[in-house]
Amino acid sequence: MTTVTNIEPARLPDKKTISTIVWRWCKRQPFGAVCGLILVGIILVAMFADVVSPYDPELNDFANMLTAPGSEFLLGTDQFGRDVLSRVIYGAQTALFIGFTAAFFGSFIGLVLGVTSAYLGGWFDLILQRVMDVFMAFPSIIIALAIVATFGSSTEIVILAITIPMIPNCARVVRSSALQIREIPYVDAARSLGFGHVRIVMRHMVPNVMAPYLIMFTSFLGQAILAEASLSYLGLGVQEPTPAWGLMLQGGAEEYAESAIWIAIFPGLAITLAVFAFNIFGDAVRDTLDPRLRSQ
Protein backbone atom coordinates (compact mmCIF):
# COMPACT_ATOMS: atom_id res chain seq x y z
CA MET A 1 0.00 0.00 0.00
CA THR A 2 1.40 3.35 -0.99
CA THR A 3 1.22 6.38 1.21
CA VAL A 4 0.90 9.85 -0.13
CA THR A 5 3.09 12.38 1.56
CA ASN A 6 3.88 16.10 1.11
CA ILE A 7 0.45 17.03 -0.08
CA GLU A 8 0.24 20.78 -0.29
CA PRO A 9 -2.90 22.25 1.20
CA ALA A 10 -5.31 23.70 -1.31
CA ARG A 11 -4.74 27.43 -1.79
CA LEU A 12 -7.30 30.04 -2.37
CA PRO A 13 -6.64 32.09 -5.52
CA ASP A 14 -4.80 35.37 -4.91
CA LYS A 15 -7.00 38.25 -3.99
CA LYS A 16 -7.44 40.40 -7.09
CA THR A 17 -6.51 43.96 -6.28
CA ILE A 18 -6.36 46.68 -8.92
CA SER A 19 -2.55 46.61 -8.87
CA THR A 20 -2.43 42.84 -9.48
CA ILE A 21 -4.94 43.13 -12.32
CA VAL A 22 -2.90 45.95 -13.91
CA TRP A 23 0.37 44.04 -13.40
CA ARG A 24 -1.05 40.88 -15.02
CA TRP A 25 -2.40 42.93 -17.89
CA CYS A 26 1.01 44.59 -18.37
CA LYS A 27 2.68 41.16 -18.50
CA ARG A 28 0.14 39.92 -21.03
CA GLN A 29 0.22 43.07 -23.18
CA PRO A 30 3.73 44.56 -22.81
CA PHE A 31 3.53 46.66 -25.97
CA GLY A 32 0.11 47.98 -24.98
CA ALA A 33 1.44 48.71 -21.48
CA VAL A 34 4.38 50.74 -22.84
CA CYS A 35 1.97 52.74 -25.01
CA GLY A 36 -0.32 53.18 -22.01
CA LEU A 37 2.65 54.65 -20.13
CA ILE A 38 3.38 57.00 -23.02
CA LEU A 39 -0.25 58.13 -22.94
CA VAL A 40 -0.11 58.72 -19.20
CA GLY A 41 3.02 60.81 -19.84
CA ILE A 42 1.27 62.86 -22.54
CA ILE A 43 -1.79 63.39 -20.34
CA LEU A 44 0.35 64.51 -17.38
CA VAL A 45 2.36 66.88 -19.57
CA ALA A 46 -0.88 68.36 -20.92
CA MET A 47 -2.36 68.70 -17.42
CA PHE A 48 0.71 70.40 -15.98
CA ALA A 49 1.68 72.32 -19.12
CA ASP A 50 2.13 75.58 -17.22
CA VAL A 51 4.63 73.87 -14.87
CA VAL A 52 6.67 71.87 -17.39
CA SER A 53 6.62 74.35 -20.25
CA PRO A 54 9.81 76.46 -20.28
CA TYR A 55 8.27 79.50 -22.04
CA ASP A 56 4.93 81.12 -22.82
CA PRO A 57 3.79 79.31 -26.00
CA GLU A 58 2.28 82.48 -27.47
CA LEU A 59 5.21 84.79 -26.68
CA ASN A 60 6.85 86.23 -29.81
CA ASP A 61 10.60 86.67 -29.41
CA PHE A 62 11.85 88.38 -32.56
CA ALA A 63 15.46 88.31 -31.32
CA ASN A 64 15.38 84.51 -31.41
CA MET A 65 13.52 83.71 -34.62
CA LEU A 66 14.26 80.30 -36.20
CA THR A 67 16.83 79.42 -33.53
CA ALA A 68 18.08 75.85 -33.86
CA PRO A 69 17.53 73.37 -31.01
CA GLY A 70 20.04 73.97 -28.22
CA SER A 71 20.37 74.45 -24.49
CA GLU A 72 18.24 77.62 -24.44
CA PHE A 73 15.46 76.33 -26.70
CA LEU A 74 15.47 72.53 -26.53
CA LEU A 75 13.41 72.06 -29.73
CA GLY A 76 14.28 75.42 -31.32
CA THR A 77 11.99 78.35 -32.15
CA ASP A 78 9.60 79.09 -35.02
CA GLN A 79 9.47 82.03 -37.45
CA PHE A 80 8.01 84.29 -34.72
CA GLY A 81 10.59 83.26 -32.15
CA ARG A 82 8.07 81.14 -30.20
CA ASP A 83 9.52 78.16 -28.34
CA VAL A 84 8.62 74.95 -30.24
CA LEU A 85 8.81 72.75 -27.10
CA SER A 86 6.36 74.98 -25.20
CA ARG A 87 3.97 74.97 -28.17
CA VAL A 88 4.23 71.17 -28.48
CA ILE A 89 3.46 70.83 -24.74
CA TYR A 90 0.48 73.19 -24.87
CA GLY A 91 -0.55 71.60 -28.19
CA ALA A 92 -1.06 68.37 -26.23
CA GLN A 93 -3.74 70.18 -24.21
CA THR A 94 -5.60 71.18 -27.36
CA ALA A 95 -5.25 67.75 -28.96
CA LEU A 96 -6.34 65.82 -25.86
CA PHE A 97 -9.21 68.16 -25.02
CA ILE A 98 -10.66 67.95 -28.54
CA GLY A 99 -9.75 64.25 -28.85
CA PHE A 100 -11.35 63.15 -25.59
CA THR A 101 -14.46 65.32 -25.97
CA ALA A 102 -15.13 64.25 -29.57
CA ALA A 103 -14.37 60.58 -28.84
CA PHE A 104 -16.57 60.59 -25.73
CA PHE A 105 -19.60 62.17 -27.38
CA GLY A 106 -19.13 60.26 -30.65
CA SER A 107 -18.96 56.88 -28.94
CA PHE A 108 -21.61 57.68 -26.30
CA ILE A 109 -24.23 58.85 -28.82
CA GLY A 110 -23.29 55.88 -31.03
CA LEU A 111 -23.75 53.57 -28.04
CA VAL A 112 -27.21 54.89 -27.21
CA LEU A 113 -28.37 54.85 -30.84
CA GLY A 114 -26.88 51.41 -31.53
CA VAL A 115 -28.44 49.73 -28.47
CA THR A 116 -31.81 51.45 -28.92
CA SER A 117 -31.88 50.53 -32.61
CA ALA A 118 -31.16 46.86 -31.83
CA TYR A 119 -33.64 46.74 -28.93
CA LEU A 120 -36.58 48.40 -30.67
CA GLY A 121 -35.96 46.88 -34.13
CA GLY A 122 -38.69 47.30 -36.76
CA TRP A 123 -39.18 50.63 -38.50
CA PHE A 124 -37.03 52.55 -36.00
CA ASP A 125 -34.09 50.27 -36.72
CA LEU A 126 -34.65 50.34 -40.48
CA ILE A 127 -34.86 54.13 -40.71
CA LEU A 128 -31.97 54.72 -38.32
CA GLN A 129 -29.73 52.32 -40.25
CA ARG A 130 -30.54 54.10 -43.53
CA VAL A 131 -29.62 57.41 -41.88
CA MET A 132 -26.35 55.82 -40.75
CA ASP A 133 -25.76 54.66 -44.35
CA VAL A 134 -26.03 58.27 -45.48
CA PHE A 135 -23.40 59.47 -43.02
CA MET A 136 -21.12 56.58 -43.89
CA ALA A 137 -21.27 57.53 -47.58
CA PHE A 138 -18.79 60.39 -47.09
CA PRO A 139 -15.17 60.45 -45.97
CA SER A 140 -15.25 61.92 -42.45
CA ILE A 141 -13.13 64.91 -43.51
CA ILE A 142 -15.84 65.88 -46.03
CA ILE A 143 -18.57 65.91 -43.35
CA ALA A 144 -16.25 67.84 -41.03
CA LEU A 145 -15.51 70.44 -43.71
CA ALA A 146 -19.21 70.80 -44.58
CA ILE A 147 -20.00 71.44 -40.89
CA VAL A 148 -17.16 73.97 -40.58
CA ALA A 149 -18.39 75.63 -43.82
CA THR A 150 -21.82 76.04 -42.26
CA PHE A 151 -21.07 77.06 -38.70
CA GLY A 152 -17.56 78.54 -38.96
CA SER A 153 -14.42 77.35 -37.18
CA SER A 154 -14.24 77.48 -33.39
CA THR A 155 -13.14 74.82 -30.91
CA GLU A 156 -16.77 73.77 -30.24
CA ILE A 157 -17.55 73.50 -33.96
CA VAL A 158 -14.35 71.51 -34.57
CA ILE A 159 -15.44 69.07 -31.84
CA LEU A 160 -18.90 68.81 -33.43
CA ALA A 161 -17.36 68.33 -36.89
CA ILE A 162 -15.18 65.48 -35.60
CA THR A 163 -17.91 63.91 -33.45
CA ILE A 164 -20.66 63.52 -36.07
CA PRO A 165 -18.79 61.16 -38.45
CA MET A 166 -17.91 58.93 -35.46
CA ILE A 167 -21.50 58.32 -34.40
CA PRO A 168 -22.59 55.97 -37.25
CA ASN A 169 -19.39 53.89 -36.96
CA CYS A 170 -19.90 53.29 -33.26
CA ALA A 171 -23.66 52.76 -33.63
CA ARG A 172 -23.09 50.05 -36.26
CA VAL A 173 -20.58 48.10 -34.17
CA VAL A 174 -22.58 48.41 -30.94
CA ARG A 175 -25.84 47.48 -32.72
CA SER A 176 -24.39 44.20 -33.97
CA SER A 177 -23.36 43.27 -30.42
CA ALA A 178 -26.67 44.46 -28.97
CA LEU A 179 -28.63 42.30 -31.45
CA GLN A 180 -27.01 39.22 -29.89
CA ILE A 181 -27.68 40.47 -26.36
CA ARG A 182 -31.37 41.06 -27.21
CA GLU A 183 -31.84 37.35 -27.89
CA ILE A 184 -30.50 36.29 -24.46
CA PRO A 185 -33.33 35.15 -22.11
CA TYR A 186 -32.62 37.67 -19.35
CA VAL A 187 -33.81 40.48 -21.62
CA ASP A 188 -37.09 38.57 -22.14
CA ALA A 189 -37.22 38.01 -18.38
CA ALA A 190 -36.83 41.74 -17.73
CA ARG A 191 -39.56 42.48 -20.24
CA SER A 192 -41.91 39.91 -18.72
CA LEU A 193 -41.33 41.47 -15.28
CA GLY A 194 -42.78 44.66 -16.71
CA PHE A 195 -39.61 46.78 -16.78
CA GLY A 196 -39.74 49.85 -19.00
CA HIS A 197 -37.76 50.17 -22.24
CA VAL A 198 -35.35 52.74 -20.79
CA ARG A 199 -34.56 50.50 -17.81
CA ILE A 200 -34.02 47.44 -20.00
CA VAL A 201 -31.76 49.35 -22.40
CA MET A 202 -29.74 51.20 -19.75
CA ARG A 203 -29.53 48.56 -16.99
CA HIS A 204 -29.52 45.29 -18.92
CA MET A 205 -28.22 45.94 -22.43
CA VAL A 206 -25.77 48.86 -22.24
CA PRO A 207 -23.48 47.22 -19.59
CA ASN A 208 -23.20 44.15 -21.83
CA VAL A 209 -21.99 46.06 -24.88
CA MET A 210 -19.28 47.97 -22.98
CA ALA A 211 -16.51 45.90 -24.61
CA PRO A 212 -17.16 47.10 -28.20
CA TYR A 213 -17.91 50.56 -26.81
CA LEU A 214 -14.52 50.84 -25.08
CA ILE A 215 -12.76 49.47 -28.17
CA MET A 216 -14.45 52.11 -30.35
CA PHE A 217 -13.73 54.84 -27.80
CA THR A 218 -9.97 54.18 -27.73
CA SER A 219 -9.75 53.96 -31.51
CA PHE A 220 -11.74 57.22 -31.83
CA LEU A 221 -9.24 59.04 -29.60
CA GLY A 222 -6.45 58.62 -32.15
CA GLN A 223 -8.77 59.40 -35.05
CA ALA A 224 -10.02 62.57 -33.36
CA ILE A 225 -6.47 63.83 -32.76
CA LEU A 226 -5.64 63.21 -36.43
CA ALA A 227 -8.86 64.89 -37.61
CA GLU A 228 -8.22 67.94 -35.41
CA ALA A 229 -4.66 68.18 -36.74
CA SER A 230 -5.91 67.88 -40.35
CA LEU A 231 -8.55 70.59 -39.90
CA SER A 232 -6.04 72.90 -38.18
CA TYR A 233 -3.52 72.24 -40.95
CA LEU A 234 -6.13 73.29 -43.52
CA GLY A 235 -6.68 76.49 -41.52
CA LEU A 236 -10.25 75.43 -40.68
CA GLY A 237 -9.70 74.16 -37.15
CA VAL A 238 -8.17 75.83 -34.13
CA GLN A 239 -6.99 79.34 -34.98
CA GLU A 240 -3.70 81.16 -34.22
CA PRO A 241 -2.19 81.92 -31.77
CA THR A 242 -3.62 78.87 -29.91
CA PRO A 243 -0.92 76.18 -29.86
CA ALA A 244 -2.14 73.14 -31.83
CA TRP A 245 0.01 70.46 -33.46
CA GLY A 246 -1.68 70.60 -36.88
CA LEU A 247 -1.58 74.39 -36.89
CA MET A 248 2.18 74.31 -36.14
CA LEU A 249 2.70 72.39 -39.38
CA GLN A 250 0.84 74.98 -41.43
CA GLY A 251 2.59 77.89 -43.14
CA GLY A 252 5.97 78.30 -41.46
CA ALA A 253 6.72 74.59 -41.27
CA GLU A 254 6.49 74.27 -45.05
CA GLU A 255 8.04 77.64 -45.81
CA TYR A 256 11.08 77.15 -43.60
CA ALA A 257 11.26 73.35 -43.81
CA GLU A 258 14.67 73.40 -45.48
CA SER A 259 16.38 75.99 -43.27
CA ALA A 260 14.56 75.22 -39.98
CA ILE A 261 13.71 71.54 -40.21
CA TRP A 262 12.77 71.33 -36.50
CA ILE A 263 9.56 73.32 -37.06
CA ALA A 264 8.32 70.58 -39.40
CA ILE A 265 9.63 67.60 -37.41
CA PHE A 266 8.54 67.95 -33.78
CA PRO A 267 4.81 68.73 -34.05
CA GLY A 268 4.43 65.86 -36.55
CA LEU A 269 6.33 63.53 -34.21
CA ALA A 270 4.02 64.54 -31.36
CA ILE A 271 0.90 63.73 -33.43
CA THR A 272 2.36 60.42 -34.61
CA LEU A 273 3.45 59.36 -31.12
CA ALA A 274 0.07 60.18 -29.55
CA VAL A 275 -1.99 58.49 -32.29
CA PHE A 276 0.38 55.49 -32.39
CA ALA A 277 0.12 55.06 -28.61
CA PHE A 278 -3.68 55.36 -28.66
CA ASN A 279 -3.92 52.77 -31.46
CA ILE A 280 -1.64 50.20 -29.79
CA PHE A 281 -3.29 50.76 -26.42
CA GLY A 282 -6.70 50.40 -28.10
CA ASP A 283 -5.60 47.13 -29.73
CA ALA A 284 -4.43 45.83 -26.34
CA VAL A 285 -7.77 46.80 -24.77
CA ARG A 286 -9.61 45.07 -27.62
CA ASP A 287 -7.53 41.88 -27.22
CA THR A 288 -8.30 41.86 -23.50
CA LEU A 289 -12.01 42.59 -23.76
CA ASP A 290 -12.77 40.47 -26.82
CA PRO A 291 -11.10 37.05 -26.34
CA ARG A 292 -12.22 35.92 -29.83
CA LEU A 293 -9.73 38.36 -31.33
CA ARG A 294 -6.90 37.49 -28.95
CA SER A 295 -5.50 34.72 -31.15
CA GLN A 296 -5.43 37.00 -34.21
Add this chain to the structure above:
Amino acid sequence: MHKYLIKRIFMMLPTLLGAGIFIFFLLRMIPGDVCLVRLGGQGGFVDPAAILACQQQLGLDQPLLVQFVTWFVSFFTLDFGVSMWTAQPIIQEVGLRFELSLQIAIMATLISIAIAIPLGIISAVKQNTWVDYLVRTFSIAGIAMPSFWLGILLILGILLTTQWWSGIPWLPPITYVPIWEDPARNLLQLIWPALATGYRYSAVATRMTRSAMLEVLREDYVRTARAKGVMEKLIVNRHALKNAMLPVITVIGIEFAFLMGGLVVTEQVFNLNGLGKLFVDSVTNYDYAMTQSLVLLVAVIFVITNIVIDVAYAWLDPRIRYS
Protein backbone atom coordinates in the same frame (compact mmCIF):
# COMPACT_ATOMS: atom_id res chain seq x y z
CA MET B 1 -26.78 38.01 -60.93
CA HIS B 2 -28.96 40.54 -62.80
CA LYS B 3 -31.54 40.49 -60.02
CA TYR B 4 -28.79 41.08 -57.46
CA LEU B 5 -27.44 44.02 -59.46
CA ILE B 6 -30.88 45.63 -59.86
CA LYS B 7 -31.56 45.18 -56.13
CA ARG B 8 -28.25 46.86 -55.24
CA ILE B 9 -28.92 49.79 -57.60
CA PHE B 10 -32.35 50.36 -56.01
CA MET B 11 -30.80 50.19 -52.56
CA MET B 12 -28.43 53.06 -53.41
CA LEU B 13 -31.27 55.50 -54.13
CA PRO B 14 -32.30 56.17 -50.48
CA THR B 15 -28.64 56.73 -49.56
CA LEU B 16 -28.18 59.30 -52.31
CA LEU B 17 -31.45 61.01 -51.47
CA GLY B 18 -30.39 61.13 -47.81
CA ALA B 19 -26.97 62.54 -48.75
CA GLY B 20 -28.67 65.21 -50.84
CA ILE B 21 -31.08 66.11 -48.02
CA PHE B 22 -28.19 66.22 -45.49
CA ILE B 23 -25.98 68.64 -47.38
CA PHE B 24 -28.86 70.73 -48.75
CA PHE B 25 -30.42 71.39 -45.36
CA LEU B 26 -27.06 71.65 -43.56
CA LEU B 27 -26.07 74.58 -45.75
CA ARG B 28 -29.51 76.17 -45.18
CA MET B 29 -28.69 76.25 -41.47
CA ILE B 30 -26.09 78.96 -42.06
CA PRO B 31 -26.99 81.85 -39.75
CA GLY B 32 -28.71 84.46 -41.91
CA ASP B 33 -28.54 83.51 -45.52
CA VAL B 34 -25.95 82.01 -47.92
CA CYS B 35 -25.94 85.22 -50.00
CA LEU B 36 -25.60 87.46 -46.95
CA VAL B 37 -22.63 85.48 -45.63
CA ARG B 38 -21.06 85.22 -49.06
CA LEU B 39 -21.41 88.91 -49.96
CA GLY B 40 -21.23 90.38 -46.48
CA GLY B 41 -18.04 88.57 -45.48
CA GLN B 42 -16.93 89.91 -42.11
CA GLY B 43 -19.83 92.32 -41.58
CA GLY B 44 -19.32 95.02 -44.23
CA PHE B 45 -22.19 96.85 -45.96
CA VAL B 46 -23.99 94.84 -48.62
CA ASP B 47 -26.25 96.27 -51.27
CA PRO B 48 -29.72 94.72 -50.77
CA ALA B 49 -30.13 94.61 -54.56
CA ALA B 50 -27.00 92.44 -54.79
CA ILE B 51 -28.42 90.08 -52.16
CA LEU B 52 -31.72 89.88 -54.02
CA ALA B 53 -29.92 89.17 -57.30
CA CYS B 54 -27.82 86.47 -55.61
CA GLN B 55 -30.94 84.90 -54.07
CA GLN B 56 -32.72 84.89 -57.42
CA GLN B 57 -29.67 83.41 -59.15
CA LEU B 58 -29.51 80.57 -56.62
CA GLY B 59 -33.29 80.19 -56.49
CA LEU B 60 -33.30 80.99 -52.76
CA ASP B 61 -36.47 83.05 -53.16
CA GLN B 62 -38.45 79.86 -53.85
CA PRO B 63 -39.92 77.44 -51.25
CA LEU B 64 -37.33 75.07 -49.74
CA LEU B 65 -38.90 71.93 -51.17
CA VAL B 66 -38.94 73.39 -54.68
CA GLN B 67 -35.29 74.43 -54.26
CA PHE B 68 -34.30 70.95 -53.15
CA VAL B 69 -36.15 69.07 -55.90
CA THR B 70 -34.81 71.45 -58.58
CA TRP B 71 -31.21 71.08 -57.36
CA PHE B 72 -31.41 67.32 -56.82
CA VAL B 73 -32.97 66.58 -60.22
CA SER B 74 -30.58 68.99 -61.99
CA PHE B 75 -27.64 67.25 -60.33
CA PHE B 76 -28.55 63.91 -61.84
CA THR B 77 -28.92 65.52 -65.27
CA LEU B 78 -25.31 66.73 -64.79
CA ASP B 79 -26.38 70.35 -64.35
CA PHE B 80 -24.49 71.17 -61.14
CA GLY B 81 -25.17 74.91 -61.35
CA VAL B 82 -22.65 77.77 -61.37
CA SER B 83 -19.78 78.39 -58.95
CA MET B 84 -20.39 81.40 -56.69
CA TRP B 85 -16.67 82.15 -56.67
CA THR B 86 -15.50 81.75 -60.29
CA ALA B 87 -18.93 82.10 -61.97
CA GLN B 88 -18.00 79.10 -64.12
CA PRO B 89 -20.25 76.04 -64.50
CA ILE B 90 -19.45 73.65 -61.62
CA ILE B 91 -19.35 70.65 -63.96
CA GLN B 92 -16.53 72.35 -65.86
CA GLU B 93 -14.57 73.09 -62.68
CA VAL B 94 -15.01 69.49 -61.52
CA GLY B 95 -14.09 68.08 -64.96
CA LEU B 96 -10.79 69.96 -64.91
CA ARG B 97 -9.77 68.32 -61.63
CA PHE B 98 -11.43 64.93 -61.71
CA GLU B 99 -8.73 63.29 -63.83
CA LEU B 100 -5.94 64.28 -61.45
CA SER B 101 -7.78 63.03 -58.35
CA LEU B 102 -8.74 59.80 -60.09
CA GLN B 103 -5.14 59.15 -61.13
CA ILE B 104 -3.79 59.72 -57.60
CA ALA B 105 -6.52 57.49 -56.16
CA ILE B 106 -5.66 54.68 -58.61
CA MET B 107 -1.91 55.02 -58.04
CA ALA B 108 -2.33 55.18 -54.23
CA THR B 109 -4.57 52.11 -54.30
CA LEU B 110 -2.01 50.16 -56.37
CA ILE B 111 0.80 51.19 -53.99
CA SER B 112 -1.40 50.25 -51.04
CA ILE B 113 -2.05 46.77 -52.53
CA ALA B 114 1.65 46.28 -53.32
CA ILE B 115 2.54 47.01 -49.69
CA ALA B 116 -0.42 45.46 -47.89
CA ILE B 117 -0.86 42.01 -49.39
CA PRO B 118 2.75 40.73 -49.11
CA LEU B 119 3.18 42.27 -45.65
CA GLY B 120 -0.18 40.92 -44.44
CA ILE B 121 0.68 37.40 -45.63
CA ILE B 122 4.17 37.48 -44.09
CA SER B 123 2.74 38.81 -40.83
CA ALA B 124 0.14 36.01 -40.68
CA VAL B 125 2.55 33.22 -41.62
CA LYS B 126 5.12 34.44 -39.07
CA GLN B 127 2.50 35.17 -36.39
CA ASN B 128 3.88 36.35 -33.03
CA THR B 129 7.48 36.47 -34.25
CA TRP B 130 9.64 39.62 -34.50
CA VAL B 131 8.70 39.83 -38.21
CA ASP B 132 5.01 39.98 -37.28
CA TYR B 133 5.66 42.69 -34.65
CA LEU B 134 7.76 44.69 -37.12
CA VAL B 135 5.05 44.57 -39.81
CA ARG B 136 2.34 45.52 -37.32
CA THR B 137 4.40 48.46 -36.02
CA PHE B 138 5.06 49.58 -39.61
CA SER B 139 1.36 49.43 -40.46
CA ILE B 140 0.16 51.17 -37.29
CA ALA B 141 2.76 53.89 -37.91
CA GLY B 142 1.05 54.40 -41.27
CA ILE B 143 -2.29 54.97 -39.55
CA ALA B 144 -0.73 57.21 -36.91
CA MET B 145 1.22 59.49 -39.24
CA PRO B 146 -0.82 62.40 -40.56
CA SER B 147 -0.68 62.34 -44.37
CA PHE B 148 0.23 66.02 -44.53
CA TRP B 149 3.24 65.46 -42.28
CA LEU B 150 4.30 62.47 -44.35
CA GLY B 151 3.95 64.73 -47.41
CA ILE B 152 6.12 67.45 -45.84
CA LEU B 153 8.75 64.83 -44.87
CA LEU B 154 8.73 63.38 -48.40
CA ILE B 155 9.23 66.81 -50.01
CA LEU B 156 11.95 67.60 -47.48
CA GLY B 157 13.62 64.22 -48.10
CA ILE B 158 13.64 64.76 -51.88
CA LEU B 159 15.01 68.27 -51.48
CA LEU B 160 17.82 67.34 -49.08
CA THR B 161 18.77 64.12 -50.93
CA THR B 162 19.05 65.82 -54.33
CA GLN B 163 20.97 68.69 -52.75
CA TRP B 164 23.42 66.24 -51.19
CA TRP B 165 23.62 64.03 -54.31
CA SER B 166 24.03 66.59 -57.07
CA GLY B 167 24.47 69.89 -55.28
CA ILE B 168 21.28 71.23 -56.92
CA PRO B 169 18.03 70.82 -55.01
CA TRP B 170 15.21 69.30 -57.07
CA LEU B 171 11.49 69.45 -56.47
CA PRO B 172 8.69 67.57 -58.26
CA PRO B 173 7.03 69.48 -61.16
CA ILE B 174 4.26 71.83 -60.05
CA THR B 175 2.12 72.03 -63.20
CA TYR B 176 -0.09 69.04 -63.93
CA VAL B 177 0.39 67.34 -67.29
CA PRO B 178 -1.97 64.49 -68.28
CA ILE B 179 -0.29 61.09 -68.35
CA TRP B 180 -0.81 60.57 -72.10
CA GLU B 181 0.90 63.89 -72.92
CA ASP B 182 4.08 63.42 -70.89
CA PRO B 183 4.06 60.20 -68.81
CA ALA B 184 7.46 60.80 -67.18
CA ARG B 185 6.62 64.33 -66.00
CA ASN B 186 3.18 63.22 -64.87
CA LEU B 187 4.55 60.34 -62.80
CA LEU B 188 7.35 62.49 -61.36
CA GLN B 189 4.69 64.86 -60.06
CA LEU B 190 2.09 62.40 -58.80
CA ILE B 191 4.16 59.50 -57.47
CA TRP B 192 4.91 61.38 -54.21
CA PRO B 193 1.33 62.11 -53.13
CA ALA B 194 0.42 58.58 -54.24
CA LEU B 195 3.24 57.17 -52.06
CA ALA B 196 2.22 59.24 -49.02
CA THR B 197 -1.44 58.25 -49.37
CA GLY B 198 -0.74 54.66 -50.44
CA TYR B 199 1.41 53.98 -47.38
CA ARG B 200 -1.22 55.41 -45.06
CA TYR B 201 -4.06 53.41 -46.63
CA SER B 202 -1.99 50.22 -46.83
CA ALA B 203 -2.10 50.01 -43.04
CA VAL B 204 -5.78 49.02 -42.86
CA ALA B 205 -5.44 46.57 -45.77
CA THR B 206 -2.34 44.99 -44.17
CA ARG B 207 -4.21 44.38 -40.93
CA MET B 208 -7.19 42.97 -42.81
CA THR B 209 -4.97 40.66 -44.94
CA ARG B 210 -3.24 39.39 -41.80
CA SER B 211 -6.44 38.70 -39.90
CA ALA B 212 -8.17 37.08 -42.95
CA MET B 213 -5.13 34.88 -43.60
CA LEU B 214 -4.98 33.80 -39.95
CA GLU B 215 -8.63 32.85 -40.07
CA VAL B 216 -8.28 30.85 -43.30
CA LEU B 217 -5.07 29.15 -42.15
CA ARG B 218 -7.07 27.63 -39.26
CA GLU B 219 -9.72 26.14 -41.55
CA ASP B 220 -10.16 22.37 -41.77
CA TYR B 221 -9.23 22.16 -45.44
CA VAL B 222 -5.87 23.82 -44.73
CA ARG B 223 -5.27 21.32 -41.93
CA THR B 224 -6.17 18.52 -44.34
CA ALA B 225 -3.76 19.87 -46.95
CA ARG B 226 -1.01 20.00 -44.31
CA ALA B 227 -1.81 16.44 -43.22
CA LYS B 228 -1.48 15.31 -46.83
CA GLY B 229 2.02 16.78 -46.87
CA VAL B 230 1.39 19.72 -49.19
CA MET B 231 4.22 22.24 -49.02
CA GLU B 232 3.54 25.31 -46.83
CA LYS B 233 4.23 27.67 -49.74
CA LEU B 234 1.57 25.93 -51.85
CA ILE B 235 -0.91 25.96 -48.97
CA VAL B 236 -0.47 29.70 -48.53
CA ASN B 237 -0.48 30.62 -52.23
CA ARG B 238 -3.01 28.17 -53.62
CA HIS B 239 -5.37 27.27 -50.78
CA ALA B 240 -5.41 30.15 -48.30
CA LEU B 241 -4.73 33.32 -50.28
CA LYS B 242 -7.73 33.14 -52.64
CA ASN B 243 -10.22 32.75 -49.81
CA ALA B 244 -8.52 35.33 -47.62
CA MET B 245 -8.69 37.93 -50.40
CA LEU B 246 -12.48 38.41 -50.24
CA PRO B 247 -12.60 40.76 -47.22
CA VAL B 248 -9.38 42.42 -48.39
CA ILE B 249 -11.03 43.34 -51.72
CA THR B 250 -13.85 45.03 -49.80
CA VAL B 251 -11.44 47.04 -47.67
CA ILE B 252 -9.37 48.12 -50.67
CA GLY B 253 -12.51 49.08 -52.60
CA ILE B 254 -13.89 51.16 -49.73
CA GLU B 255 -10.52 52.88 -49.38
CA PHE B 256 -10.51 53.69 -53.09
CA ALA B 257 -13.95 55.27 -52.76
CA PHE B 258 -12.76 57.33 -49.80
CA LEU B 259 -9.64 58.38 -51.69
CA MET B 260 -11.73 59.93 -54.47
CA GLY B 261 -13.10 62.50 -52.09
CA GLY B 262 -10.78 62.26 -49.15
CA LEU B 263 -7.54 63.51 -50.69
CA VAL B 264 -8.31 66.94 -49.28
CA VAL B 265 -5.21 67.24 -47.09
CA THR B 266 -2.75 65.47 -49.40
CA GLU B 267 -3.65 67.70 -52.35
CA GLN B 268 -3.13 70.73 -50.14
CA VAL B 269 0.38 69.60 -49.09
CA PHE B 270 1.53 68.84 -52.63
CA ASN B 271 -0.31 71.88 -54.03
CA LEU B 272 -2.28 69.73 -56.47
CA ASN B 273 -5.34 71.17 -58.08
CA GLY B 274 -7.65 68.20 -57.58
CA LEU B 275 -11.16 67.67 -56.21
CA GLY B 276 -9.95 67.84 -52.59
CA LYS B 277 -8.33 71.24 -53.06
CA LEU B 278 -11.41 72.45 -54.93
CA PHE B 279 -13.48 71.40 -51.92
CA VAL B 280 -11.26 73.25 -49.42
CA ASP B 281 -11.24 76.33 -51.68
CA SER B 282 -15.04 76.23 -51.94
CA VAL B 283 -15.31 76.12 -48.13
CA THR B 284 -12.81 78.94 -47.53
CA ASN B 285 -14.34 81.10 -50.31
CA TYR B 286 -17.93 80.56 -49.08
CA ASP B 287 -18.80 78.95 -52.43
CA TYR B 288 -21.86 77.08 -51.15
CA ALA B 289 -23.13 76.02 -54.56
CA MET B 290 -19.81 74.25 -55.18
CA THR B 291 -19.64 72.74 -51.65
CA GLN B 292 -23.16 71.34 -52.00
CA SER B 293 -22.50 69.73 -55.39
CA LEU B 294 -19.09 68.36 -54.40
CA VAL B 295 -20.46 66.66 -51.29
CA LEU B 296 -23.18 64.94 -53.30
CA LEU B 297 -20.69 64.02 -56.02
CA VAL B 298 -18.43 62.36 -53.42
CA ALA B 299 -21.45 60.42 -52.11
CA VAL B 300 -22.35 59.30 -55.66
CA ILE B 301 -18.78 58.11 -56.31
CA PHE B 302 -18.72 56.32 -52.96
CA VAL B 303 -22.06 54.57 -53.50
CA ILE B 304 -21.22 53.50 -57.07
CA THR B 305 -17.83 52.16 -55.99
CA ASN B 306 -19.57 50.21 -53.24
CA ILE B 307 -21.93 48.63 -55.77
CA VAL B 308 -18.96 47.63 -57.95
CA ILE B 309 -17.29 46.05 -54.89
CA ASP B 310 -20.48 44.21 -53.91
CA VAL B 311 -20.95 42.88 -57.45
CA ALA B 312 -17.30 41.78 -57.60
CA TYR B 313 -17.74 40.13 -54.21
CA ALA B 314 -20.91 38.34 -55.32
CA TRP B 315 -19.17 37.22 -58.50
CA LEU B 316 -16.21 35.86 -56.51
CA ASP B 317 -18.37 34.24 -53.81
CA PRO B 318 -21.64 32.78 -55.23
CA ARG B 319 -23.02 32.18 -51.70
CA ILE B 320 -23.62 35.92 -51.35
CA ARG B 321 -25.78 36.35 -54.44
CA TYR B 322 -27.99 33.36 -53.57
CA SER B 323 -28.53 34.35 -49.93
